[in-house]
Amino acid sequence: MHGEIITIGNELTSGRTVDLNSCYAARRLTAAGLEVTRIISVGDDSQLAAKFLKRAVTRSGFVIVTGGLGSTDDDITRVIAAESLKRTLRPNEQLLEKIRAYANARKIEVTPSLEKMAWLPEGSKLLSPEGRVCGFSLVERGVCLYFLPGVPDQMQLLMDEVVIPEVLSHCKGIPFTGQRILKVYGLSESAIVEIFKLYQGKREGVEFGFYPHFPENHITITLKGTQKLKVTTELDRIESELTHLFGVHIFATGNLTIEDVTGLLLVEKDLTLSVAESCTGGLVGHRLTNVSGSSKYFQGGVVVYSNRSKVDLLNVRQETLDRYGAVSDKTAREMARGVRERLKTDLGLAITGIAGPDGGSHEKPVGTVYIGLADGTDIFWGKYRFWGDRHKVKLNASVMALDWVRRYLNGDPFLPGV
Amino acid sequence: MHGEIITIGNELTSGRTVDLNSCYAARRLTAAGLEVTRIISVGDDSQLAAKFLKRAVTRSGFVIVTGGLGSTDDDITRVIAAESLKRTLRPNEQLLEKIRAYANARKIEVTPSLEKMAWLPEGSKLLSPEGRVCGFSLVERGVCLYFLPGVPDQMQLLMDEVVIPEVLSHCKGIPFTGQRILKVYGLSESAIVEIFKLYQGKREGVEFGFYPHFPENHITITLKGTQKLKVTTELDRIESELTHLFGVHIFATGNLTIEDVTGLLLVEKDLTLSVAESCTGGLVGHRLTNVSGSSKYFQGGVVVYSNRSKVDLLNVRQETLDRYGAVSDKTAREMARGVRERLKTDLGLAITGIAGPDGGSHEKPVGTVYIGLADGTDIFWGKYRFWGDRHKVKLNASVMALDWVRRYLNGDPFLPGV
Numbered sequence: 001m002h003g004e005i006i007t008i009g010n011e012l013t014s015g016r017t018v019d020l021n022s023c024y025a026a027r028r029l030t031a032a033g034l035e036v037t038r039i040i041s042v043g044d045d046s047q048l049a050a051k052f053l054k055r056a057v058t059r060s061g062f063v064i065v066t067g068g069l070g071s072t073d074d075d076i077t078r079v080i081a082a083e084s085l086k087r088t089l090r091p092n093e094q095l096l097e098k099i100r101a102y103a104n105a106r107k108i109e110v111t112p113s114l115e116k117m118a119w120l121p122e123g124s125k126l127l128s129p130e131g132r133v134c135g136f137s138l139v140e141r142g143v144c145l146y147f148l149p150g151v152p153d154q155m156q157l158l159m160d161e162v163v164i165p166e167v168l169s170h171c172k173g174i175p176f177t178g179q180r181i182l183k184v185y186g187l188s189e190s191a192i193v194e195i196f197k198l199y200q201g202k203r204e205g206v207e208f209g210f211y212p213h214f215p216e217n218h219i220t221i222t223l224k225g226t227q228k229l230k231v232t233t234e235l236d237r238i239e240s241e242l243t244h245l246f247g248v249h250i251f252a253t254g255n256l257t258i259e260d261v262t263g264l265l266l267v268e269k270d271l272t273l274s275v276a277e278s279c280t281g282g283l284v285g286h287r288l289t290n291v292s293g294s295s296k297y298f299q300g301g302v303v304v305y306s307n308r309s310k311v312d313l314l315n316v317r318q319e320t321l322d323r324y325g326a327v328s329d330k331t332a333r334e335m336a337r338g339v340r341e342r343l344k345t346d347l348g349l350a351i352t353g354i355a356g357p358d359g360g361s362h363e364k365p366v367g368t369v370y371i372g373l374a375d376g377t378d379i380f381w382g383k384y385r386f387w388g389d390r391h392k393v394k395l396n397a398s399v400m401a402l403d404w405v406r407r408y409l410n411g412d413p414f415l416p417g418v
Numbered sequence: 419m420h421g422e423i424i425t426i427g428n429e430l431t432s433g434r435t436v437d438l439n440s441c442y443a444a445r446r447l448t449a450a451g452l453e454v455t456r457i458i459s460v461g462d463d464s465q466l467a468a469k470f471l472k473r474a475v476t477r478s479g480f481v482i483v484t485g486g487l488g489s490t491d492d493d494i495t496r497v498i499a500a501e502s503l504k505r506t507l508r509p510n511e512q513l514l515e516k517i518r519a520y521a522n523a524r525k526i527e528v529t530p531s532l533e534k535m536a537w538l539p540e541g542s543k544l545l546s547p548e549g550r551v552c553g554f555s556l557v558e559r560g561v562c563l564y565f566l567p568g569v570p571d572q573m574q575l576l577m578d579e580v581v582i583p584e585v586l587s588h589c590k591g592i593p594f595t596g597q598r599i600l601k602v603y604g605l606s607e608s609a610i611v612e613i614f615k616l617y618q619g620k621r622e623g624v625e626f627g628f629y630p631h632f633p634e635n636h637i638t639i640t641l642k643g644t645q646k647l648k649v650t651t652e653l654d655r656i657e658s659e660l661t662h663l664f665g666v667h668i669f670a671t672g673n674l675t676i677e678d679v680t681g682l683l684l685v686e687k688d689l690t691l692s693v694a695e696s697c698t699g700g701l702v703g704h705r706l707t708n709v710s711g712s713s714k715y716f717q718g719g720v721v722v723y724s725n726r727s728k729v730d731l732l733n734v735r736q737e738t739l740d741r742y743g744a745v746s747d748k749t750a751r752e753m754a755r756g757v758r759e760r761l762k763t764d765l766g767l768a769i770t771g772i773a774g775p776d777g778g779s780h781e782k783p784v785g786t787v788y789i790g791l792a793d794g795t796d797i798f799w800g801k802y803r804f805w806g807d808r809h810k811v812k813l814n815a816s817v818m819a820l821d822w823v824r825r826y827l828n829g830d831p832f833l834p835g836v
Contacts, residue, residue, distance in 0.1 A: 013454045015445025016627055016638075018436060022459075027433025036431045037466065039459040041440075048455065179432075188524075193490050193531050209462070210490045211429045212569070220434070275700075275721070281707025282693075282700030285721040289699025292775055292808055300727035302720050303693070303703040309718035309761055313731070343727055357710055387524070389571070390710055 002035040003062035003167070006042070006052055008077055009150060012067075013043040021066045021148075021155050025163075032164050033177035033224075034062070044074040050084035057085070057143050062167050064159075067150035069134050071113045077147055078119060085140050087121035092136075094129055095120070127162045137166070144170055178231045180239050182219040183252040185403055186415045192217055192246075199245055203238060215386075215396040216251075216258075248412040251403060258402045259287045259294075265409040266297035273405065274343035275301035276314055276335040278326065278352040279369060283398045299343045304335065314338030327352050329370050333379045336372030347408070348374040351401045353386075355393045369397045371404050371414075380408070382417040420453040421480035421585070424460070424470055426495055427568060430485075431461040439484045439566075439573050443581075450582050451595030451642055452480070462492045468502035475503070475561050480585050482577075485568035487552050489531045495565055496537060503558050505539035510554075512547055513538070545580045555584070562588055596649040598657050600637040601670040603821055604833045610635055613663055624656060633804075633814040634669075634676075666830040669821060676820045677705040677712075683827040684715035691823065692761035693719035694732055694753040696744065696770040697787060701816045717761045722753065732756030745770050747788050751797045754790030765826070766792040769819045771804075773811045787815045789822050789832075798826070800835040 005025050011017040022039045029036050037060070042049045056063045068077030082089045095118040103110045120136050127135040127146070135158045138145045146163050148155045184192060189212055196208065196219075209220040221238050225231040243250055252261045266273055275284050281303055288298045302313045307326055310316040316334040324330040332350050340348025353369030360366035367386040372379060382404070386396040400415070407414050423443050429435040440457045447454055455478070460467045474481045486495030500507045514536040521528045538554050545553040545564070551572040556563045564581050566573045602610060607630060614626065627638035639656050643649040661668055670679045684691055693702050699721055706716045720731045725744055728734040734752040742748040750768050758766025771787030778784035785804040790797060800822070804814040818833070825832050 012441075013444055013457060014448040014627075015441045015443070015454075018438060018441045019457075020436060023430075023433045023436045025433070026431055030432040030434075036433075037461065037463070039431060039437075041457040043455065045455070188526060190489050190526065190529055190532050194529065209428050209492060211427070211435070212488070214569070218434075220428075220432075274727075277700070277703070279707075280704070281712075281716075282695070282703025282719065282721065285695070285700025285723075286698070286704050286812075287700075289697075289721075289723065289773075290809065290812075294699075295723055298699075298723050300721045300723040300731070301700065302731070303700065303707075303718045305703075305707065305713055305716050305718040309692075312762070313718070313720070313760065342731065344730075355707075391571075391708065394704075394708070 001061045001167075002037050003029065003060045003064065004037055004056050005039045005064045005066070006049070006056065007039070007150075008042055008044065008049050008065065008067040008080075010043040010074065012041040020152055021150060024152070024156055025064050025066070025159055028159055028164055029064075029167070030177075030179070032168060034167060035177070044068070044076055046076050046080050046083070049076070049080045053080060053084040053145075057140050057145070060143060062144045062146070062170070064146050064148065064163065066148045066155055069117070069147065069149045071117050075117075078116075078121065081138065081145070081147060082121040085121060085138065087123060087138075089119040090122055091115070092118050092120045092124065092126065094126060095134070127158050135162075176226065176228045176231050177222060177224045178228075178235050179223075180221045180235050181254055182221070182239065182242060182246070182250050183213075183256075183258075184217045184219065184246060184249050185215065185251050185258070185399055187217065187246070187249050189217055192219070195245060199242065206234075206238060214392065215399050248407060248410070251406055257287075257290075258399055258406065259291050262402050262405045262409075263288070263291045263294055263297060265406060269409055271346040271409070272297050272299050273347045273349060274299050274339045274345040275401075276339035276348065276350040277301060277303050278305060278310070278335070278350075279355045280351045280394050280398050280401070281305065283394055284349070284351060284401050287398055287402065299345050301343070302339060310335065314342060325364070327354055327364055327368060327370060329372075329381045329383060332370035332372035332381050333374070336374035336379055336381075340374045340376070346375065347405065348372075349401055349405060350374075351397050353393070353397055355390045355397075357390060367393050369393070369400070371397075371401055373404050373408055375408070380404075380414065382414055384415075384417045419479045419585075420455050421447070421478045421482065422455055422474050423457045423482045423484075424467070424474065425457070425568075426460055426462065426467050426483065426485040426498070428461040428492065430459040438570055439568060442570070442574055443482050443484070443577055446577055446582055447482075447585070449595065449597045449638070449640065450586060452585060462486070462494055464494050464498050464501070467494070467498045471498060471502040471563075475558050475563070478561060480562045480564070480588070482564050482566065482581065484566045484573055487535065487565065487567045489529075489535050491531075493535075496534075496539065499556065499563070499565060500539040503539060503556065505541060505556075507537045508540055509533075510536050510538045510542065510544065512544055513552065545576050551576060553580075594644065594646045594649055595640060595642045596646075596653050597641075598639045598653050599672055600639070600657065600660055600664070600668050601631075601674075602635045602637065602664060602667050603633065603669050603676070603817055605635065605664070605667050607635060610637070610664075617660065617663060624652075632810065633817050666825065666828070669824060675705075675708075676817055676824065677709050680820050680823045680827075681706070681709045681712055681715060683824060687827055689764040689827070690715050690717050691765045691767060692717050692757045692763040693819075694757035694766065694768040695719060695721050696723060696728070696753070696768075697773045698769045698812050698816050698819070699723065701812055702767070702769060702819050705816055705820065717763050719761070720757060728753065732760060743782070745772055745782055745786060745788060747790075747799045747801060750788035750790035750799050751792070754792035754797055754799075758792045758794070764793065765823065766790075767819055767823060768792075769815055771811070771815055773808045773815075775808060785811050787811070787818070789815075789819055791822050791826060793826070798822075798832065800832055802833075802835045
């Protein structure tokens with residue numbers, strides 16, 4: 001069972017607004033085992049929009065349309081629906097009542113443009129007869145059409161509570177679709193492709209997808225079948241085979257992030273962490289604290305952007321800075337030890353490097369980053385070379401630093417450096 | 419002159435990725451005075467994508483295609499282009515050289531899947547022969563087709579530097595279009611609309627656009643004309659009138675960010691800054707250090723996520739924490755003073771608050787944030803209430819903190835709090 005999404009509005013084709021609605025609808029439909037073949041955005045051009053709507057009815061099982069249900073002149077979706085499906089617009093008494101009640105409560109005059117919102121194509125059904133939110137559905141030649149408001153939270157509410165269950169009940173007997181996501185760090189896209197070639201042929205009917213999510217790579221495994229249990233079992237098997245194949249390079253599955261996984265491991269092992277950041281400037285702390293409940297294990301950190309602050313806050317020795325430089329394994333190690341002692345945590349993590357575009361040298365080019373990790377017994381360190389602009393170097397360094405903690409806690413070897 | 423955008427990838431039709439590329443392309447094309455009639459996203463379905471490409475050539479002046487230029491099996495755009503336009507795929511020697519050099523520099527093996535990236539439809543022109551970035555163009559029956567990588571910064575670079583100028587030069591006789599962007603913080607959308615109502619009617623032929631960019635609001639001013647000088651002069655006048663109208667709420671123009679503006683002011687006044695972050699967890703330091711050259715004025719900071727770290731690192735008094743709590747004006751002030759003294763900077767900035775979803779109370783609900791700013795003479799503070807999830811509270815608090823520094827340096831009053 002496949003369908004399509006049509007979003008209407010000049011704000012989309014002029015790039016003023018990111019089309020988050022179609023993304024949300026596509027995500028929910030896919031997660032429910034339905035397939036979206038295309039997403040089409042058109043401006044407030046009734047002829048063009050009507051053309052797309054007419055075509056959609058001839059080829060799709062369901063159609064989701066968002067936007068253009070309001071009261072202003074460019075809210076043309078009702079008219080487009082009526083014209084393209086050759087249905088008359090008639091006032092919906094239930095909706096008219098709601099609009100009048102809404103206006104009265106706010107002491108707004110019930111203008112013709114407000115009333116216009118209640119004129120729906122013949123045969124329309126209100127999606128939320130009780131609620132405040134507008135939106136209607138139609139069935140045309142067996143195809144379900146849903147017309148949703150463009151306001152994101154209204155659209156999302158109707159999508160989850162009405163559209164998904166209805167589409168699913170219309171599609172009995174459709175095969176169940178399951179999906180898994182594996183997140184990989186530390187392997188290039190081409191290295192992943194090569195590893196995959198060894199595997200891919202083995203599983204018929206399974207669809208593998210890749211996409212880079214800098215600096216990570218994500219692998220999706222999609223499988224369709226008539227029985228949910230069978231699909232799930234098969235996906236479990238594939239996931240475990242791939243996990244075996246890619247080993248520790250898979251840092252997370254599903255929607256988990258590297259900071260989620262690191263946090264879960266710290267909680268599990270009942271350990272605390274502090275961070276000393278130079279080139280990442282606070283990004284590692286920011287990521288760690290994006291996780292709700294991170295105060296359980298994250299005590300805090302220091303951003304030591306100047307040499308003086310490295311000495312003052314972390315007791316990095318001036319001699320180390322003079323002799324080896326701020327970007328060196330010696331400094332990374334002293335930072336890791338310093339922050340661990342200063343914040344009295346189990347683990348101290350340090351990042352120092354050259355984010356660029358300036359500051360590089362032949363010996364230490366832009367993108368050179370040292371990671372240090374102190375646990376009270378040992379101080380580990382690694383040297384890496386990242387590519388790309390300032391933003392990418394910071395991003396890559398932050399993931400590498402968090403990945404160090406993950407690998408340390410799992411007892412896995414760190415990624416080899418340069 | 420109108421055109422369309424086609425984006426290819428299962429990550430789009432499955433809702434895994436928000437299609438930021440088409441939004442960016444649409445915004446830039448619109449700003450350049452070109453019209454985008456439709457944006458179409460399809461999955462990695464070569465038949466369907468080829469159909470859209472064939473149709474596009476029959477009706478549009480230009481076509482922008484993004485995604486599917488990488489080295490994995492689902493990177494099918496080259497093949498789609500070749501098949502739908504009936505052109506043979508041939509290796510492009512220039513691109514092949516670039517790929518080999520890239521692989522050698524990184525000590526990666528030049529695999530067949532990497533080499534595949536250099537096979538382009540006959541008649542293709544590389545968009546960036548000198549640069550690192552892939553992408554090619556074709557002319558088919560007078561229609562310009564551009565194939566851009568899906569990686570956002572590469573796509574944006576090619577869009578700005580190659581595609582827009584080329585499309586414009588293909589469309590001689592179109593009027594010159596100028597655009598300005600004004601960035602506003604601290605006014606609600608409806609407050610901006612009200613202020614605008616006083617102004618909007620005054621300028622004929624000028625198009626005003628408005629889009630929220632949480633927690634900022636951006637205003638665009640677009641003007642077309644036949645003479646560049648006339649358009650520029652008129653835009654200068656409008657920009658200065660609006661700047662007068664919105665006053666200090668406009669924090670930046672064009673592509674500048676709040677951290678850029680704050681940094682420029684610190685350089686101009688030759689002052690240094692340090693930051694003590696609690697609820698923002700390092701985000702303010704991260705933003706400050708996104709600016710190249712920020713080490714000139716940003717000495718560093720501390721992320722004091724626990725009470726103990728506030729005492730240990732910043733000399734916040736235990737009594738203050740016990741009596742007033744970590745989220746209080748007293749604590750914010752002691753943090754600001756502490757970090758300024760600890761890092762020996764001219765200014766000390768502090769942020770403490772409740773990002774949520776837990777930790778709120780009736781008296782101090784989630785979203786309560788205190789800002790402190792110490793300059794050696796005074797310690798200023800403010801209390802704010804932000805709305806939204808953890809991510810939004812952190813983001814809003816980081817902009818507010820940077821805006822405090824900007825306003826302080828400009829001698830402007832701080833935004834009123836609660």
